[in-house]
Amino acid sequence: MNDMTFVERTVDTRQTKIAAKNVQVYYGETHAIKDVNVEIEDKTVTAFIGPSGCGKSTFLRCLNRMNDTIDICRVQGDILLDGEDIYDKRVDPVQLRAKVGMVFQKPNPFPKSIYDNVAYGPRIHGLAKNKAELDEIVEKSLRRGAIWDEVKDRLDAPGTGLSGGQQQRLCIARAVATEPEVLLMDEPCSALDPIATAQVEELIDDLRQRYSVVIVTHSMQQAARVSQKTAFFHLGNLVEFGETGQIFTNPEDPRTESYITGRIG
Amino acid sequence: MPTLWLVIALLALSALGFVLGRQRAMQSAGGDTRALHSLPIYYGLNVGLTALLPALAVLLVWLFAQPMFIENQISDMIPAELIPENSTRDLVMSDVRRVAAGLDLAVEQGALTETAAANLRAELTDVRARLGEIGVALGSDVRPEVLDAAQEYRKMTATGNTVMTIVVALLALGGLAVSYARTHKDYRARNVVEQGVLALLILAASLAILTTVGIVLSMLFETMNFFSLHQWVDFFFGTTWAPNFRGDSELSILPLLWGTLYISFIALLVAVPVGLFAAIYLSEYASNTTRSIAKPLLEILAGIPTIVYGLFALLTVGPLLAGMFAKGGLLGVEWMAGATSVLTAGVVMGIMLIPFVSSLSDDIINAVPQTMRDGSLGLGATRSETVRQVVLPAALPGIVGAVLLAASRAIGETMIVVMGAGAIAKFSLNPLESMTTITTRIVSQLTGDTDFASPETLVAFALGLTLFVLTLGLNVLALYIVRKYREQYE
Ligand SMILES: Nc1ncnc2c1ncn2[C@@H]1O[C@H](COP(=O)(O)OP(=O)(O)OP(=O)(O)O)[C@@H](O)[C@H]1O
Numbered sequence: 009m010n011d012m013t014f015v016e017r018t019v020d021t022r023q024t025k026i027a028a029k030n031v032q033v034y035y036g037e038t039h040a041i042k043d044v045n046v047e048i049e050d051k052t053v054t055a056f057i058g059p060s061g062c063g064k065s066t067f068l069r070c071l072n073r074m075n076d077t078i079d080i081c082r083v084q085g086d087i088l089l090d091g092e093d094i095y096d097k098r099v100d101p102v103q104l105r106a107k108v109g110m111v112f113q114k115p116n117p118f119p120k121s122i123y124d125n126v127a128y129g130p131r132i133h134g135l136a137k138n139k140a141e142l143d144e145i146v147e148k149s150l151r152r153g154a155i156w157d158e159v160k161d162r163l164d165a166p167g168t169g170l171s172g173g174q175q176q177r178l179c180i181a182r183a184v185a186t187e188p189e190v191l192l193m194d195e196p197c198s199a200l201d202p203i204a205t206a207q208v209e210e211l212i213d214d215l216r217q218r219y220s221v222v223i224v225t226h227s228m229q230q231a232a233r234v235s236q237k238t239a240f241f242h243l244g245n246l247v248e249f250g251e252t253g254q255i256f257t258n259p260e261d262p263r264t265e266s267y268i269t270g271r272i273g
Numbered sequence: 274m275p276t277l278w279l280v281i282a283l284l285a286l287s288a289l290g291f292v293l294g295r296q297r298a299m300q301s302a303g304g305d306t307r308a309l310h311s312l313p314i315y316y317g318l319n320v321g322l323t324a325l326l327p328a329l330a331v332l333l334v335w336l337f338a339q340p341m342f343i344e345n346q347i348s349d350m351i352p353a354e355l356i357p358e359n360s361t362r363d364l365v366m367s368d369v370r371r372v373a374a375g376l377d378l379a380v381e382q383g384a385l386t387e388t389a390a391a392n393l394r395a396e397l398t399d400v401r402a403r404l405g406e407i408g409v410a411l412g413s414d415v416r417p418e419v420l421d422a423a424q425e426y427r428k429m430t431a432t433g434n435t436v437m438t439i440v441v442a443l444l445a446l447g448g449l450a451v452s453y454a455r456t457h458k459d460y461r462a463r464n465v466v467e468q469g470v471l472a473l474l475i476l477a478a479s480l481a482i483l484t485t486v487g488i489v490l491s492m493l494f495e496t497m498n499f500f501s502l503h504q505w506v507d508f509f510f511g512t513t514w515a516p517n518f519r520g521d522s523e524l525s526i527l528p529l530l531w532g533t534l535y536i537s538f539i540a541l542l543v544a545v546p547v548g549l550f551a552a553i554y555l556s557e558y559a560s561n562t563t564r565s566i567a568k569p570l571l572e573i574l575a576g577i578p579t580i581v582y583g584l585f586a587l588l589t590v591g592p593l594l595a596g597m598f599a600k601g602g603l604l605g606v607e608w609m610a611g612a613t614s615v616l617t618a619g620v621v622m623g624i625m626l627i628p629f630v631s632s633l634s635d636d637i638i639n640a641v642p643q644t645m646r647d648g649s650l651g652l653g654a655t656r657s658e659t660v661r662q663v664v665l666p667a668a669l670p671g672i673v674g675a676v677l678l679a680a681s682r683a684i685g686e687t688m689i690v691v692m693g694a695g696a697i698a699k700f701s702l703n704p705l706e707s708m709t710t711i712t713t714r715i716v717s718q719l720t721g722d723t724d725f726a727s728p729e730t731l732v733a734f735a736l737g738l739t740l741f742v743l744t745l746g747l748n749v750l751a752l753y754i755v756r757k758y759r760e761q762y763e
């Protein structure tokens with residue numbers, strides 16, 4: 009683990025963007041998330057790491073209420089966004105998801121043109137006053153998704169016709185286009201080559217200037233490179249949460265240490 | 274019933290072969306199944322099936338071919354000048370068959386001995402009376418040449434049956450002997466049985482296809498007969514449907530086609546929106562419990578026989594519409610003459626098609642991957658935005674296919690139209706008028722006393738063939754579209 013370099017960390021205290029308190033998630037009888045408490049800060053990249061099936065995606069999906077779409081899923085506890093409970097009856101999940109965007113584990117472009125894929129969110133939320141503005145948003149988003157150069161000549165081609173890695177970057181561009189305040193990314197780089205990965209990591213670092221980003225990753229190096237905070241999940245429990253440097257160099261829990269040194273996984 | 278006994282004997286032989294084959298295989302391996310190439314059951318099956326299948330196949334072909342062959346022979350025996358003025362060779366042949374069958378029956382019942390039956394002479398015995406005694410009614414006195422032909426017919430059938438029994442028995446025994454001799458522990462019985470199974474499946478598949486070809490050919494044949502009696506220009510481009518039996522009928526398909534398409538169009542107008550919205554509700558909005566109740570309920574509609582829908586049209590929808598639009602009705606207008614109308618049939622047919630459209634569309638909408646919906650919802654779209662902008666465009670080709678399938682069902686539907694739409698062939702845009710369709714005309718041209726040589730009857734085949742081509746075209750188009758759509762997510 010000596011090859012890991014850490015991002016220069018700003019010391020000033022940041023505001024809490026999302027606060028999760030005593031969150032429990034059940035799929036039917038399965039208890040998938042057990043009593044998780046976490047504070048996700050504004051203008052920060054938070055990495056979720058942990059072995060497969062430990063509940064990273066599940067917890068991530070709680071943060072923008074995507075779990076509502078799964079019939080058997082029940083969420084308990086409080087999740088506060090800017091101090092407001094997002095599971096409150098008065099909160100409109102549709103509005104919430106516009107603020108808390110998401111990039112999924114598997115690329116899922118719509119069966120539309122590349123342009124329409126990116127323009128989808130801005131159109132729904134009326135972010136562009138006219139076509140020229142929309143064009144601008146689309147171009148900017150595709151550039152931030154590190155895919156502009158590859159698709160700029162075929163914006164009318166179907167998004168489903170791109171390669172897996174290109175599709176994933178398209179999905180990132182699509183999520184960025186709605187200008188969310190929080191971006192949840194579920195293994196965004198699992199289908200990308202090292203160059204595209206570096207570009208996406210650059211994007212994440214760039215997004216940090218304005219938003220808060222939560223990224224699930226199986227790559228320790230990536231977590232170390234891009235994040236300021238790291239949360240380690242194991243079997244539905246949040247085992248350890250803290251400064252990334254702290255977690256990787258001096259973990260408190262023996263389970264965290266075994267995982268990052270490759271002994272459990 | 275000699276054939277039945279023959280089949281039973283074949284089955285018994287095959288069972289025996291099964292047991293023998295197994296035993297021999299086990300013996301050759303010294304009782305150790307592991308030394309065998311295949312499981313013992315395959316050796317048994319190999320012997321049993323080799324004894325059974327070729328013999329059975331020959332038996333089947335023989336049973337079809339023999340009567341045809343004999344009839345040809347006998348028919349050639351009857352000289353043309355002996356066929357009465359007002360009759361045809363076919364009619365004489367059917368007399369021959371009846372007499373032959375009657376004699377067979379007489380022998381079976383003991384009214385005649387075999388030799389007496391064989392030596393009957395029309396000049397000496399009143400054959401018609403003798404056969405009448407045992408319940409075989411003949412239309413006219415039996416003429417000597419018919420009796421002779423019938424005797425010849427019986428003789429040839431008897432010889433044929435004997436030869437058939439011998440051939441089939443030899444084939445079965447031969448199959449048994451050969452496959453039994455081959456059974457040995459290294460013999461690849463499993464592979465041979467596999468090939469047998471393959472042959473059986475291919476046979477079944479080709480039977481289904483051959484039947485279709487047969488149906489089309491028979492229709493084609495009669496249609497050609499029709500066009501030799503009636504001008505094709507009038508059939509395809511005429512404007513009047515007015516059959517009569519004076520020989521100057523106007524038989525044009527266009528008014529019927531218009532009625533068919535008009536009624537189908539109204540049916541789709543009812544079925545497509547309702548069915549599609551029901552499917553969207555069921556697959557996108559309904560909770561699991563609602564779906565588990567509503568879906569079977571909707572599908573019950575699909576199980577109702579169309580005649581029941583016809584009754585519904587006749588007794589409920591028709592009078593209801595008449596109560597509104599007919600003379601003295603609620604609206605005080607007189608737009609409708611009776612209870613039957615295009616609208617009545619169309620609406621009821623639409624109701625019939627709702628479950629068809631909804632369950633097909635439901636399957637197609639469910640095939641759209643959940644991740645696609647997640648993507649849209651994750652961007653802050655509402656459910657209906659997601660359905661409209663992502664799910665439906667993705668499912669559209671499949672839904673179009675479903676609608677085309679529904680259309681071809683509507684075009685082929687008969688009972689509802691008979692009971693709901695009336696029987697008048699005409700061109701009209703008014704949906705409250707009676708009209709008729711191709712299918713109902715086919716039924717009415719073929720029911721009652723029919724003479725298969727007049728254009729008024731033969732037109733039914735031309736109509737049927739046109740209908741077949743129409744629905745086949747729609748189905749092919751629908752399947753093509755559905756298949757193209759399937760490829761997208763594979
Ligand atoms: N839709 C679902 N229905 C039932 N159980 C589920 C569902 N989704 C996830 N689970 C269960 O919840 C647990 C956590 O799953 P989750 O997808 O959150 O894991 P993960 O940490 O994201 O794993 P990975 O790294 O492989 O993506 C697993 O045991 C899984 O079986």
Ligand SMILES: [Mg+2]
Nearest residue numbers: 064065113194
């Ligand atoms: Mg996951």
